[in-house]
Amino acid sequence: MFTGLIQSRGTVVQRVARATGARLTIDAPEWAVNGWVLGESIAVNGVCLTLVEGSASGFCADLSAETLARTALSSLRPGHALNLERALKVGESLGGHLVTGHVDGVATVLRLERDGDGRRLALEIPQALTRYVARKGSLCVDGVSLTVNAIEGTVAHFAIVPHTLSATTLGGLVPDAPVNIEVDLIARYLERLLPEFMGRP
Structure with missing residues (x-):
């Protein structure tokens, strides 16, 4: 984990x-x-x-x-x-979100634009995975825990702060570059469990 x-x-x-x-x-x-x-x-x-x-x-x-x-x-x-x-050790602080390292798919970089000292990132998400992407939810992008600012159709938007730019490779992304994405673990389990719960009296 x-x-x-x-x-x-x-x-x-x-x-x-x-x-x-x-x-x-x-x-x-x-x-x-x-x-x-x-x-x-x-x-x-x-x-x-x-x-x-x-x-x-x-x-x-x-x-x-x-x-x-x-x-x-x-x-x-x-x-x-x-x-x-x-890997996270038992007892260590969970500062990002739960990430398994089991990638769900590959997204494509649309834009990486300057926003003051930070950057605005837009990714094209595979259609089948958009249902798991929620505004203010978490998405793991090339191993980095990011908060989703907005999701418009298949396009997800993120704000990348200066620390993340200096500590990761995200500042070097270019249009059309492929990136690994992993959706929120809880969303995957909810999808599996909800039909069962909804079918109960």
Whole structure:
């Protein structure tokens, strides 16, 4: 489980294709000094990956064919900047919102415009996921917990504050860029449960 509060940024070193997917090597020296735990979960641009190898400069994680097909990680190239978050420990503060690292789909950047010291971001959300996006609700975008300012049809709007711009990769987004999105966990469970409750006397 994650929170959507980015702890560090990394950089893609290489992505090597394999028969069942790919292996991703990430440079993350800021984290490396604290050591790695083989098998730990790390959210990479919002995708929960398992650490399979650690070094003094970074770590490696394997990408399944399913992950490549359903997330924007398939577009990663060497030099690409990444948002990183380690799994939440019991007792730690939940400052963002509950994020599983199980990406629901890929959205497309429409606009990123200056708004004082911050930015205004507009994303084209896949039609099937818009029902889970609510004004003032939460949406995880490339691993970052954001509050939805407005939702108009399939377009979601966000205000990005200066701290988020400096701590994440969102300030570097460009039109047509793909981003991973994960809808609010509670919304998914409500959809599953409500028909059952509504059918009861």
